[in-house]
Amino acid sequence: MNISRRKLFGLGAAGVAAVGAGAVATRALVVDLPGAAHAASTSDPVAFYGAHQAGIVTPAQDRLHFVVFDVTTDKRAELVELLQDWTSAAARMTQGKDAGTFGAVGGDPEAPPDDTGEALGLPASGLTLTIGFGASLFDDRFGLADRKPAALADLPAFRGDDILAEISGGDICVQACAHDPQVAVHAIRNLARIGFGKVSVRYSQLGFGRTSSTSRAQATPRNLMGFKDGTANLKLEDTEMLRDHLWAAAGDGPAWMDGGSYLVTRKIRMHIETWDRAPLSEQEAIFGRNKGAGAPLTGAAEFDDPDFAKAGSDGRPVIADNSHVRLAHPSVHGGARLLRRGYNFVDGTDGLGRLDAGLFFMAYQRDPHKQFVPIQRELAAKDALNEYIKHVSSGLYACPPGVTDAGDYWGRALFT
Numbered sequence: 301m302n303i304s305r306r307k308l309f310g311l312g313a314a315g316v317a318a319v320g321a322g323a324v325a326t327r328a329l330v331v332d333l334p335g336a337a338h339a340a341s342t343s344d345p346v347a348f349y350g351a352h353q354a355g356i357v358t359p360a361q362d363r364l365h366f367v368v369f370d371v372t373t374d375k376r377a378e379l380v381e382l383l384q385d386w387t388s389a390a391a392r393m394t395q396g397k398d399a400g401t402f403g404a405v406g407g408d409p410e411a412p413p414d415d416t417g418e419a420l421g422l423p424a425s426g427l428t429l430t431i432g433f434g435a436s437l438f439d440d441r442f443g444l445a446d447r448k449p450a451a452l453a454d455l456p457a458f459r460g461d462d463i464l465a466e467i468s469g470g471d472i473c474v475q476a477c478a479h480d481p482q483v484a485v486h487a488i489r490n491l492a493r494i495g496f497g498k499v500s501v502r503y504s505q506l507g508f509g510r511t512s513s514t515s516r517a518q519a520t521p522r523n524l525m526g527f528k529d530g531t532a533n534l535k536l537e538d539t540e541m542l543r544d545h546l547w548a549a550a551g552d553g554p555a556w557m558d559g560g561s562y563l564v565t566r567k568i569r570m571h572i573e574t575w576d577r578a579p580l581s582e583q584e585a586i587f588g589r590n591k592g593a594g595a596p597l598t599g600a601a602e603f604d605d606p607d608f609a610k611a612g613s614d615g616r617p618v619i620a621d622n623s624h625v626r627l628a629h630p631s632v633h634g635g636a637r638l639l640r641r642g643y644n645f646v647d648g649t650d651g652l653g654r655l656d657a658g659l660f661f662m663a664y665q666r667d668p669h670k671q672f673v674p675i676q677r678e679l680a681a682k683d684a685l686n687e688y689i690k691h692v693s694s695g696l697y698a699c700p701p702g703v704t705d706a707g708d709y710w711g712r713a714l715f716t
């Protein structure tokens with residue numbers, strides 16, 4: 301059924317009835333609204349086709365459903381067919397259409413629908429779907445061993461890690477971001493449905509309240525510790541820095557990754573109740589920024605540069621040596637930067653009366669071993685924030701370049 305959910309929405313009850321009664325005639329009236337690279341409103345679609353995958357520099361949407369699949373078929377042809385099927389469903393859903401061509405209500409009543417239906421009537425909501433391949437996909441099952449990028453080498457164990465294998469790693473990840481949680485969940489659910497018999501869900505994570513801006517047009521949001529998060533992030537307007545720090549380039553690794561990027565995920569549990577009993581001055585010293593404006597402790601406004609050399613009247617640095625922003629700053633890591641794109645999470649309570657909450661940290665980069673690893677090593681060793689957090693899951697995925705047109709599919713260059 302070639303009808304966008306947004307059009308269906310706009311038709312109202314009478315229009316919906318007409319679609320049901322005479323779908324073929326009505327379909328002819330529907331004009332596709334191609335997605336813009338960056339949607340103008342929170343209901344609009346974001347373009348699916350392009351040189352890079354959407355969902356990386358796309359201004360961060362408010363909601364996340366992140367899923368990791370393990371491939372259960374051992375047949376390469378079935379995996380390729382799945383990637384093709386997923387790509388066409390993703391191209392449709394990101395434009396506000398049903399996952400399949402018949403849709404939730406347009407198919408054979410005796411067959412399961414090719415869309416699950418919970419997004420009927422909802423607009424595209426800025427949905428982006430971004431795929432990544434984990435190191436385990438490059439074992440001996442699919443003949444991909446010689447195509448594995450060196451950048452997918454395992455992340456080292458970091459001091460203080462408490463990583464759970466069952467919510468880490470995995471063969472294929474898909475990041476669904478949207479302004480409506482139902483749209484993000486619908487997209488992942490339909491990919492899982494399409495993958496039945498070929499993949500199984502290893503784990504998935506819901507997120508809300510983006511914790512980063514990825515565009516200067518966006519206000520900086522706050523994380524669950526109450527601090528502005530994403531101030532000093534890489535932003536889509538920083539074209540030259542994106543070239544240097546975000547996109548894999550020719551010669552970096554296998555050619556199939558040119559124009560792609562590497563995603564590191566870390567589920568970071570916060571000891572929220574302990575944090576809430578820490579004095580404001582201690583909270584601010586931990587980050588090296590004030591809680592109100594998000595300004596560095598040496599400045600007045602959010603985007604002022606921190607002055608790490610400045611000492612207070614006691615002769616000690618105003619921004620402490622063990623503060624988060626000092627330890628993560630590019631000046632400490634040979635200029636290394638990340639495009640952070642994380643989300644808050646609350647997975648209920650933990651049975652001990654504590655919120656099971658924190659940050660689902662996600663960061664894209666050109667080479668995780670030159671960017672995430674040295675930064676995290678420094679943070680794990682010295683960050684004052686460590687008293688209040690614990691890393692419980694970890695993932696590293698190679699996100700290929702974008703799908704260029706309807707004849708292309710996710711990861712085509714990897715398999716051809």
Ligand SMILES: C=CC1=C(C)c2cc3[nH]c(cc4nc(cc5[nH]c(cc1n2)c(C)c5CCC(=O)O)C(CCC(=O)O)=C4C)c(C)c3C=C
Nearest residue numbers: 527528529530531532533568625628629630659675676689
């Ligand atoms: C290894 C990378 C990082 C992890 C893990 C990480 C965890 C983490 N961060 C916050 C909150 C803030 N982080 C801020 C800045 C910041 N963080 C990282 C990297 C990691 N953070 C970088 C590279 C930076 C930018 C440093 C700079 O250039 O100044 C900030 C300050 C505001 C901002 O610039 O975003 C906050 C706040 C939490 C709560 C957390 C784990 C739970």
Ligand SMILES: [Fe+2]
Nearest residue numbers: 529624625628
């Ligand atoms: Fe941080």
